[in-house]
Amino acid sequence: AQSVTQPDIHITVSEGASLELRCNYSYGATPYLFWYVQSPGQGLQLLLKYFSGDTLVQGIKGFEAEFKRSQSSFNLRKPSVHWSDAAEYFCAIMDTGRRALTFGSGTRLQVQP
Amino acid sequence: NAGVTQTPKFQVLKTGQSMTLQCAQDMNHNSMYWYRQDPGMGLRLIYYSASEGTTDKGEVPNGYNVSRLNKREFSLRLESAAPSQTSVYFCASRAPAPELAASSYEQYFGPGTRLTVT
Numbered sequence: 001a002q003s004v005t006q007p008d009i010h011i012t013v014s015e016g017a018s019l020e021l022r023c024n025y026s027y028g029a030t031p032y033l034f035w036y037v038q039s040p041g042q043g044l045q046l047l048l049k050y051f052s053g054d055t056l057v058q059g060i061k062g063f064e065a066e067f068k069r070s071q072s073s074f075n076l077r078k079p080s081v082h083w084s085d086a087a088e089y090f091c092a093i094m095d096t097g098r099r100a101l102t103f104g105s106g107t108r109l110q111v112q113p
Numbered sequence: 114n115a116g117v118t119q120t121p122k123f124q125v126l127k128t129g130q131s132m133t134l135q136c137a138q139d140m141n142h143n144s145m146y147w148y149r150q151d152p153g154m155g156l157r158l159i160y161y162s163a164s165e166g167t168t169d170k171g172e173v174p175n176g177y178n179v180s181r182l183n184k185r186e187f188s189l190r191l192e193s194a195a196p197s198q199t200s201v202y203f204c205a206s207r208a209p210a211p212e213l214a215a216s217s218y219e220q221y222f223g224p225g226t227r228l229t230v231t
Contacts, residue, residue: 009153032218041202044156046224051218090155094218098163099207100146100171101220103155 002027002093006104013081014112021076023065023091032078032094033074034087034101035065039087047089062096086111115139117223119204125229126194134189134226136204144207145187146220147171149200156203162187163219194230216220 003026013019019082031049036044048059054082055067065076074091088108118143119160120135143164144151148156148171158171164179176198178190187206 004155029175035152036222037195043224046219049219092155098169098171099134099144099218100161101148103157105153105155 002031002102002103004091004093004102006089006091006107007011008107009105010108010110012110012112016080019076019078019081019085021089021109023074023076023104024072025074025091025093026072027093029096031074033065033067033094034092034094035059035063035074035076035088036090036092036103037061038106039092044090047076049107052057072111080109081109083111083113085109114126117206118205119202119223119226121223121226123227125191126191126229129194129231130194131190131192133191134202134204134228135186136188136223137186137187138204138206138221140206140208141184141220142221143183143209146205147177147187148203148205149173150225151200159189159202178196184205189205192229196230197228198228200210200228202228209229 005024034049035047039093047063050067088106090106091104117138146161147159152158157173160179162168165184168179180188203225206224207220
């Protein structure tokens with residue numbers, strides 16, 4: 001069965017600093033990977049996705065993620081964090097049958113002024 | 114184009130009461146999903162429906178039933194609510210999947226229903 005691990009429950013960064021959120025997955029074949037963001041009390045918004053091809057994918061709001069098959073990782077990055085980026089971030093993998101998502105437990109990002 | 118809508122936004126039930134969470138999408142999507150979100154656990158799949166009239170169990174189906182009567186709507190029913198069902202429930206839909214159309218894998222989420230069972 002597939003699984004996703006987000007090792008960091010909570011991260012605090014200063015505004016303007018760079019950010020990297022970690023995501024590791026377990027899956028037997030080429031994974032379809034996603035990053036979602038959830039602001040407090042809101043639904044989920046897709047930041048970016050990876051299916052194949054270029055291993056560095058660009059998303060919305062200045063985010064990018066790099067797929068590394070050798071490390072089973074799909075880490076999310078942003079060069080300069082803004083206060084509005086404070087939210088919870090979820091990494092997810094899609095199964096090839098139902099096309100349902102398996103989510104990691106999330107990383108809560110706090111941004112200090 | 115409202116996307117995915119869910120009603121109600123909030124609900125408080127007593128143990129043993131029943132209720133139905135409603136979900137509708139106006140994007141002409143075939144596949145729809147129900148997830149629950151609990152603190153520290155991310156979202157987990159309860160049920161999914163690949164098309165009108167078909168449903169299948171997900172990871173945590175116990176205590177729930179679903180109904181997909183038409184393409185737009187996918188409802189989730191709690192027949193006898195339990196405190197363990199206190200959660201935030203999200204409905205999602207996904208476009209048909211021609212295999213080479215990467216955009217078809219994206220799931221669109223509703224705003225969620227926050228349910229408390231006392």
